[in-house]
Amino acid sequence: MNVVTPFEGIGASLRRKEDFRFLMGRGQYVDDLNRPGQTHAVMLRSPHAHATIDRIDTAAAKAMPGVKAIFVGEDMAAESIGGIPCGWQIHSKDGSPMAEPMHPALALGKVRHVGDPVAVVIAETKAQARDAAEAIIVDYTPLPAVSGTVAALQPDAPQVHEAAPGNLCYDWHIGDKAAQEAAFARAARVVTFETTNNRLVPNAMEPRAAIGDFDSFSGDYTLYTTSQNPHVIRLLMGAFVLHIPESKLRVVAPDVGGGFGSKIYHYAEEAIVTWAAGKVKRPVKWTCERSESFMSDAHGRDHVSAAELALDAEGKILALKVHTLANMGAYLSTFAPCVPTYLYATLLSGVYAMPVIYAEVKAVFTNTVPVDAYRGAGRPEATYLLERLMDVAAAEAGLDKVEFRRRNFIRPDQFPYQTPVALQYDSGDYHSTLAACLETAGWAGFEARRAESKSRKKLRGIGISTYVEACGIAPSAVVGSLGARAGLYEVGTIRVHPTGSVTVLTGAHSHGQGHETTFAQLVADKLGVPTANVDIVHGDTAKVPFGMGTYGSRSLAVGGSAMDKAMDKIITKGKRIAAHLMEASVEDVEFERGTFRVAGTDKTKSLTDISLAAYVPHNYPIDEIEPGLEETAFYDPKNFTYPGGCHICEVEIDPETGRTEVLNFTAVDDVGRVINPMIVEGQVQGGVAQGIGQALLEAAIYDASGQLVSGSFMDYTMPRAGDLPDVGVATHTTLCTHNPLGVKGCGEVGAIGSPPAVMNAVVDALRDYGVRHVEMPATPQKIWGIVNSHRLAAE
Amino acid sequence: MYDFAYHKPASVADAVKILASDPEARPISGGMTLLPALKLRLNKPTAVVDLSGIAELRGVKREGDKLVIGALTRHFEVATSAEVKAAIPALAAMANTIGDTQVRNRGTMGGSVANNDPSADYPAALLALGATIQTDKRTVPADEFFNGMFTTVLEVGELVTAIHIPIPEKAGYAKMRNPASRYSMAGVFVAKGAAGVRVAVNGAGANGVFREKAMEAALAANWSPDAVAAVKVDAGLMNGDIHGSAEYRAHLVTVMAKRAVVDAG
Known part of the structure; x- marks a missing residue:
C-alpha cells in the first residue's frame, strides 16, 4: 500500500x-555525451562588427590533417536551408508587420556582429578543427558599425539590414494616447524620468553545446542540445530551417546547466551541426567556449526609456506615459520582439491602480549580439522603470515613498483587476506583502542604522520595490492574437x-x-x-x-x-x-x-x-x-499568473572608494501555492543575486565600433558569493484563481523585484549629495564620480 | 592550445640549459598566467619547461634580518608560513588576497615577480620592502628589476630563483580590486625599515608598479594616515580602463595609501 x-x-x-x-x-550534459564516430565542429566567427565578406578561401584549411569538411553560408544556401526564424511577429502602430530580415545560419556576404558565424570546420578532433579554422582566409571589407540603442535611430547611422530602413524593426504602441493626454492636461504634477536598462550577458554555468547525428539507413536526424524547450527547437529547426519532418527529427535536451532564457532560442549552431551531420554522415559535436558564449548567446535587457507620471493633488496617479527604445541586436532572436512589447509595456501598471497608460516602443537593429529574454524578460525593465519613477515622484511630490505606493496600490477588493494595458490580474494582496516586508526588514529602525553608519563615515541607504509580474505564459489564443507563432x-x-x-x-x-x-x-x-x-x-x-x-x-x-x-x-x-x-x-x-x-x-x-x-x-x-x-x-491556461510582492534592500556606500555593499535584502513574495519552500527560497535567492548583479555589477559594454569590451570575466563583473548578502525570503500567499494548483511561479520574481530595490537604496544612501538618479550598474567608479563632483561643486 | 614539447627538469641548471638551447621555450611555474594564454592560443611556445620538479626553488627561511623565499613557493605557502607571518605579517596577508584558493594553491612568488603583471600584488610588496631578486645568474634590487608593464630585467632564459626580503619595522597593504577580475586596480604597500620609508603602488600606474616618492617623504616626516591623505597623485601617470579612469585610480592610490598605513599600524 x-x-x-x-x-x-x-x-x-x-x-x-x-x-x-x-x-x-x-x-549528463551535452558535452558529456559522445556518439560513436563523432567528429568535432569549430565555428569561425567574425572579428568585425560589420563587414562585407569579399572572399573565403578554405583550400589550405581543407587540406589540413583530420579535416572532414568546411562549410560556408553559400553551401547551406545552395541546399535551400532557411534562415533562423523568429517566433513572434509584432505589428507597428500603422499596422505594418515588423522588419524581419533574413538571419542566415552562416553569414551570407556580410557579417553583422562580432561573433557572427562565417564558416564551420568539421574534423576528427577539436584541435584539428581549430587549426583548420585558423587557416581559413576571409577577406573582409569593414563597414561602419552601430552598437548603441539611441545611435541606431540617428539619421546618419550605418544600416544593419537593407530590409530594415533606418534600423527600425517596429514602432509599436499600447494604451490610449488621447486619454493619456487628457489626464496629463488636468494633472497637478507631472514627474519625468529617463533611464537606461543595462545590457546583460546571461552566462549560464554550462556553455551551449550541440551534437548533430544522422542515421543514413533510417534517414533520422537527432540533435542533442542545451535547450530549455526541445520540442520548440524541433518545430523551428525542422519546419523552417532544415525542412525535416518531425517524425524524422529527434531533439534531446539532457541535463542542462542553467539557462535564464538564453537557452530558449533556436541558435544557428544547432542547425549547422544537424545539417552537417547529414553531409559528412558522421555525428558532429560542437561545444561553445566561454569567450564564444559572450559573443553568441543572446544578451538581455538594453532599453533606453523616458517616462512621465501625472499625479493629482493628493498624490494619486492619473496616468503614465512611456517611450522606450529596445535594442534587438543584429538579428531577431526567437522571442526578441515580444520582450519589449507584450512582456514589458503590459506590466507598466505595476501594482498600482493607474487609470490610463500609453506606451510607445521602438525596436532597433544594431551591430551587436541579438538580445532576447533573460530572467524576467521585459518585466524587470518595466519594474525598474516604474519603481525608480515611484521613488522620484514621491520625492518630488513631498510624499513618503511607502505611503505614496500604498495610496496607489490596487486593493484586495479590486481583483480581478483590469489594467489599461491588456492584462487582468486575478489575485494579489500588495498591502500584506508590503507590511510583512517592512516589518521583516526593520524599515522603521533604519534611520538609527544610517546614523551608526555615518559615525563610521559610511553612507547607508534603504530602498523598496513593490512589484507584480505576469508569468506562466500563457493562453494560446491570447498570445496568438498578440503575434506569437506558437501555442503556449x-x-x-x-x-x-x-x-x-x-x-x-x-x-x-x-x-x-x-x-x-x-x-x-x-x-x-x-x-x-x-x-x-x-x-x-x-x-x-x-x-x-x-x-x-x-x-x-x-x-x-x-x-x-x-x-x-x-x-x-x-x-x-x-x-x-x-x-x-x-x-x-x-x-x-x-x-x-x-x-x-x-x-x-x-x-x-x-x-x-x-x-x-x-x-x-x-x-x-x-x-x-x-x-x-x-x-x-494538454493544459492551456486561462490567463497569465501574477506573482508579486515587496523587496527591501539596505546598502552601505564607502564614499572614499565608491564601493557599495549590500547589507540586507528582504523579499516577501506572493508566488501562489508553494510546493517546495526550500526550492522557492533558492529560486528567489538566485533571482535576487542576478538582480543585484544587474544593479551593481554587470554590464555588456560595446565600444562605438561594435567590439564587445566586456567580453570575458576579466571585464564582465559576474556576481560572486562575496557580493551578496544573506537574502531573507518569505512568502505571503494568495492563490492563483484560474489554475488547478493555485500556483503562480517563482523563477523570475527575484530578478524582477530586486534591481529597483537596490538602486532605490543606492540613491537613498546618496540623499545628501543632491542625486536624483543613478544608472545601473552602480559601479564604484560611478559612485565615486558622483561623490567627487559633489565635493568639487562644494569647493 | 597548440602543440609544444614538455620538459620537467629536476634542477635549475637543467632548466636553464633547456631554455638556453631554445629561445622560444617558456618556463612555467604555477601556470596561472601562461596556461590561460596557452589555452586561448595567445601564446605559441615551442616547449614548456615545467619548473615544479625543482625542489631547491621551494620554501621560506629566515636568514638574519631577511626572509629568503624560494621562487616556486606558492601563494598559499607564503600566506600560511609561520616565518612570514612572524616577520612580515603584511606580506602573508597580501598573499592571502591573491586570486582565489585555487590560484593560491598553484601560483608562485617567482612566477608573479617574473611576469610583473601591473595588477599583480607581489611586485609592490617587493619594491616597498626593498627586496632583492636572485636569478640563476645574478642578484638584482627590486628598484632595478621591475621595468614597466609585464617587463623586467630578466633576459630570455634567465630564471628567478629566490627573493630576499629585508624584514621591516612595520608594513601594510591595501588595495581596491577591479570589480570583475579582482586584480588590484590600485594597491599600495607601505614599509618602514632600515632603508627608510618606502611606498609602492600596483594596479594603477600607466607604466606598471612604481614607487610613490612624495608619499614616502610625507610618511618619513610623519608616519600617519593623515600624512599620505594630503598627497595627491598625478592622474596623468595613471592607467585607465572601463572599471577605473586615471582620475579615479589617482584618487584610489591616496585612499589605499592611507589604509595601508592604518594596516601597518
Missing part, C-alpha cells in the same frame, strides 16, 4: 532528488505502471529548477505515490508527446497544471475500475492520496490494486474501458 510518510506532498521542503547526481559529478500550453503524461510506480512525461524542461523533485511532490500529494517511485522524464522529443518548454516561470503553473489534469483523468478511470472491483456504483467511489474507497464503507482498493487490474485485466470492465493506466493532458 502506498503510504506517504514522512509527508512529501505539497508544502514539504523535500531535498532535491536530482542533486545527488549533480553533486557527484554524474550529471503544456503537456503532461502520467503513466501508472502495473505495480503502482509512476513515470511522468512533461513538456517542461528542468535546467536547475528542481522539477524532478517538485513534480514528484505533485504526484505524491495527489496520487499518494512516494516520490522515490515517481520518475520525471523531460527533454526528449522521442519520449515526451509534446511540450513548449520552460521559461517565463511557466513550468509549474502550466506544466504542473497539465500533470494535475492528467492525474484527474487517472483518478476518473481508476474510479471506474475500482467500482467494478468493489462492485459499487462509480458515483460512490472516492479517492484520496492513493486509496479508492466506497463512500461510507471500509471497502478500499489501493492505486496499486487498480493499476495491476488495469494491466492484468482478468477481472475488468473490458467492454466499457480500455486496459492500461496512462493519461495525457
Whole structure:
C-alpha cells in the first residue's frame, strides 16, 4: 500500500532528488555525451562588427590533417536551408508587420556582429578543427558599425539590414494616447524620468553545446542540445530551417546547466551541426567556449526609456506615459520582439491602480549580439522603470515613498483587476506583502542604522520595490492574437505502471529548477505515490508527446497544471475500475492520496490494486474501458499568473572608494501555492543575486565600433558569493484563481523585484549629495564620480 | 592550445640549459598566467619547461634580518608560513588576497615577480620592502628589476630563483580590486625599515608598479594616515580602463595609501 510518510506532498521542503547526481559529478550534459564516430565542429566567427565578406578561401584549411569538411553560408544556401526564424511577429502602430530580415545560419556576404558565424570546420578532433579554422582566409571589407540603442535611430547611422530602413524593426504602441493626454492636461504634477536598462550577458554555468547525428539507413536526424524547450527547437529547426519532418527529427535536451532564457532560442549552431551531420554522415559535436558564449548567446535587457507620471493633488496617479527604445541586436532572436512589447509595456501598471497608460516602443537593429529574454524578460525593465519613477515622484511630490505606493496600490477588493494595458490580474494582496516586508526588514529602525553608519563615515541607504509580474505564459489564443507563432500550453503524461510506480512525461524542461523533485511532490500529494517511485522524464522529443518548454516561470503553473489534469483523468478511470472491483456504483467511489474507497464503507482498493487490474485485466470492465493506466493532458491556461510582492534592500556606500555593499535584502513574495519552500527560497535567492548583479555589477559594454569590451570575466563583473548578502525570503500567499494548483511561479520574481530595490537604496544612501538618479550598474567608479563632483561643486 | 614539447627538469641548471638551447621555450611555474594564454592560443611556445620538479626553488627561511623565499613557493605557502607571518605579517596577508584558493594553491612568488603583471600584488610588496631578486645568474634590487608593464630585467632564459626580503619595522597593504577580475586596480604597500620609508603602488600606474616618492617623504616626516591623505597623485601617470579612469585610480592610490598605513599600524 502506498503510504506517504514522512509527508512529501505539497508544502514539504523535500531535498532535491536530482542533486545527488549533480553533486557527484554524474550529471549528463551535452558535452558529456559522445556518439560513436563523432567528429568535432569549430565555428569561425567574425572579428568585425560589420563587414562585407569579399572572399573565403578554405583550400589550405581543407587540406589540413583530420579535416572532414568546411562549410560556408553559400553551401547551406545552395541546399535551400532557411534562415533562423523568429517566433513572434509584432505589428507597428500603422499596422505594418515588423522588419524581419533574413538571419542566415552562416553569414551570407556580410557579417553583422562580432561573433557572427562565417564558416564551420568539421574534423576528427577539436584541435584539428581549430587549426583548420585558423587557416581559413576571409577577406573582409569593414563597414561602419552601430552598437548603441539611441545611435541606431540617428539619421546618419550605418544600416544593419537593407530590409530594415533606418534600423527600425517596429514602432509599436499600447494604451490610449488621447486619454493619456487628457489626464496629463488636468494633472497637478507631472514627474519625468529617463533611464537606461543595462545590457546583460546571461552566462549560464554550462556553455551551449550541440551534437548533430544522422542515421543514413533510417534517414533520422537527432540533435542533442542545451535547450530549455526541445520540442520548440524541433518545430523551428525542422519546419523552417532544415525542412525535416518531425517524425524524422529527434531533439534531446539532457541535463542542462542553467539557462535564464538564453537557452530558449533556436541558435544557428544547432542547425549547422544537424545539417552537417547529414553531409559528412558522421555525428558532429560542437561545444561553445566561454569567450564564444559572450559573443553568441543572446544578451538581455538594453532599453533606453523616458517616462512621465501625472499625479493629482493628493498624490494619486492619473496616468503614465512611456517611450522606450529596445535594442534587438543584429538579428531577431526567437522571442526578441515580444520582450519589449507584450512582456514589458503590459506590466507598466505595476501594482498600482493607474487609470490610463500609453506606451510607445521602438525596436532597433544594431551591430551587436541579438538580445532576447533573460530572467524576467521585459518585466524587470518595466519594474525598474516604474519603481525608480515611484521613488522620484514621491520625492518630488513631498510624499513618503511607502505611503505614496500604498495610496496607489490596487486593493484586495479590486481583483480581478483590469489594467489599461491588456492584462487582468486575478489575485494579489500588495498591502500584506508590503507590511510583512517592512516589518521583516526593520524599515522603521533604519534611520538609527544610517546614523551608526555615518559615525563610521559610511553612507547607508534603504530602498523598496513593490512589484507584480505576469508569468506562466500563457493562453494560446491570447498570445496568438498578440503575434506569437506558437501555442503556449503544456503537456503532461502520467503513466501508472502495473505495480503502482509512476513515470511522468512533461513538456517542461528542468535546467536547475528542481522539477524532478517538485513534480514528484505533485504526484505524491495527489496520487499518494512516494516520490522515490515517481520518475520525471523531460527533454526528449522521442519520449515526451509534446511540450513548449520552460521559461517565463511557466513550468509549474502550466506544466504542473497539465500533470494535475492528467492525474484527474487517472483518478476518473481508476474510479471506474475500482467500482467494478468493489462492485459499487462509480458515483460512490472516492479517492484520496492513493486509496479508492466506497463512500461510507471500509471497502478500499489501493492505486496499486487498480493499476495491476488495469494491466492484468482478468477481472475488468473490458467492454466499457480500455486496459492500461496512462493519461495525457494538454493544459492551456486561462490567463497569465501574477506573482508579486515587496523587496527591501539596505546598502552601505564607502564614499572614499565608491564601493557599495549590500547589507540586507528582504523579499516577501506572493508566488501562489508553494510546493517546495526550500526550492522557492533558492529560486528567489538566485533571482535576487542576478538582480543585484544587474544593479551593481554587470554590464555588456560595446565600444562605438561594435567590439564587445566586456567580453570575458576579466571585464564582465559576474556576481560572486562575496557580493551578496544573506537574502531573507518569505512568502505571503494568495492563490492563483484560474489554475488547478493555485500556483503562480517563482523563477523570475527575484530578478524582477530586486534591481529597483537596490538602486532605490543606492540613491537613498546618496540623499545628501543632491542625486536624483543613478544608472545601473552602480559601479564604484560611478559612485565615486558622483561623490567627487559633489565635493568639487562644494569647493 | 597548440602543440609544444614538455620538459620537467629536476634542477635549475637543467632548466636553464633547456631554455638556453631554445629561445622560444617558456618556463612555467604555477601556470596561472601562461596556461590561460596557452589555452586561448595567445601564446605559441615551442616547449614548456615545467619548473615544479625543482625542489631547491621551494620554501621560506629566515636568514638574519631577511626572509629568503624560494621562487616556486606558492601563494598559499607564503600566506600560511609561520616565518612570514612572524616577520612580515603584511606580506602573508597580501598573499592571502591573491586570486582565489585555487590560484593560491598553484601560483608562485617567482612566477608573479617574473611576469610583473601591473595588477599583480607581489611586485609592490617587493619594491616597498626593498627586496632583492636572485636569478640563476645574478642578484638584482627590486628598484632595478621591475621595468614597466609585464617587463623586467630578466633576459630570455634567465630564471628567478629566490627573493630576499629585508624584514621591516612595520608594513601594510591595501588595495581596491577591479570589480570583475579582482586584480588590484590600485594597491599600495607601505614599509618602514632600515632603508627608510618606502611606498609602492600596483594596479594603477600607466607604466606598471612604481614607487610613490612624495608619499614616502610625507610618511618619513610623519608616519600617519593623515600624512599620505594630503598627497595627491598625478592622474596623468595613471592607467585607465572601463572599471577605473586615471582620475579615479589617482584618487584610489591616496585612499589605499592611507589604509595601508592604518594596516601597518
